[in-house]
Amino acid sequence: MIAALALAAAAVLAPTTVAPAASTADCAAESGSFTWGFKESFRAYISGSIANGEWTTEGGIGYETPAFFSDSLAGSIALDPIDGSLGVDGALRFTGHDGILDTTISDVRFVVESPERLVVVVDIRGTTQDFVPVDSADVPFLTGDLAAAQWSAGGDALLIESIPLTLTAEGADAFGTYPEGEAFDALTLSLDTTAACATQAIEARTAGGAVPLIIAAGVIAAGVGIGAVLAVLLRRRRATMGA
Numbered sequence: 001m002i003a004a005l006a007l008a009a010a011a012v013l014a015p016t017t018v019a020p021a022a023s024t025a026d027c028a029a030e031s032g033s034f035t036w037g038f039k040e041s042f043r044a045y046i047s048g049s050i051a052n053g054e055w056t057t058e059g060g061i062g063y064e065t066p067a068f069f070s071d072s073l074a075g076s077i078a079l080d081p082i083d084g085s086l087g088v089d090g091a092l093r094f095t096g097h098d099g100i101l102d103t104t105i106s107d108v109r110f111v112v113e114s115p116e117r118l119v120v121v122v123d124i125r126g127t128t129q130d131f132v133p134v135d136s137a138d139v140p141f142l143t144g145d146l147a148a149a150q151w152s153a154g155g156d157a158l159l160i161e162s163i164p165l166t167l168t169a170e171g172a173d174a175f176g177t178y179p180e181g182e183a184f185d186a187l188t189l190s191l192d193t194t195a196a197c198a199t200q201a202i203e204a205r206t207a208g209g210a211v212p213l214i215i216a217a218g219v220i221a222a223g224v225g226i227g228a229v230l231a232v233l234l235r236r237r238r239a240t241m242g243a
């Protein structure tokens with residue numbers, strides 16, 4: 001009896017594989033838009049009395065207080081499961097201190113690696129705060145926490161709002177002032193697709209995260225229950241043998 005219960009407990013506690021949600025190859029986004037303040041404290045420093053500077057934009061990127069934006073993101077992001085990248089041929093250029101500070105961030109790409117993680121990849125040209133020249137292509141500048149963002153289906157778009165962004169080690173080296181882990185402004189992405197695909201992307205995201213957590217909690221609860229039964233049985237058996 002005890003052996004049978006132990007076997008049952010082992011079966012319940014054995015690692016389970018959760019079948020991935022069925023994917024629809026057609027669900028993708030090949031264009032989109034973003035709004036992003038870059039870093040509010042940096043904008044305040046540039047436009048304030050210390051740097052006395054300004055910023056300009058080029059190509060497909062524009063600025064409308066308080067954020068940079070683009071409606072011309074292009075590329076390909078599969079939506080179920082979410083994976084791929086969209087980028088824009090454009091730049092943000094910050095100048096100040098009568099031209100001593102001159103930093104250009106260009107070729108901005110948003111690489112979605114999973115429903116949890118995004119990487120902002122850019123080219124950076126300028127100098128560090130200590131005037132060391134920088135000219136680096138394809139820098140994985142910031143990482144984004146997609147799990148902490150708000151996902152919604154808005155018309156024919158998948159909206160991913162308020163993606164928290166933090167500076168990578170490579171980004172810290174290239175920008176040359178802020179430390180790794182420094183928070184930049186949150187990013188909002190809008191991916192052009194169909195309403196059905198946007199909904200599917202949101203459901204696939206949930207299937208990849210929350211549901212396995214619920215299953216894991218259930219398995220642990222079952223394990224704890226069986227363990228308690230085993231303990232009671234063992235105690236009774238010992239009591240019987242001792243009597």
Ligand code: HEM
Nearest residue numbers: 041042045050097100101102103127128129130131177178
């Ligand atoms: C004439 C040369 C420069 C002077 C006198 C200068 C001065 C300053 C000062 C006084 C601050 C502190 C501002 C505050 O606390 O509000 C500051 C911050 C900063 N400087 Fe410079 N700086 C110079 C060049 C540069 C260069 C070349 C860079 C390269 C990107 C740079 C990037 C920064 C950044 C990122 C901050 C932090 C802004 C923030 O988020 O608060 N500076 N600088």
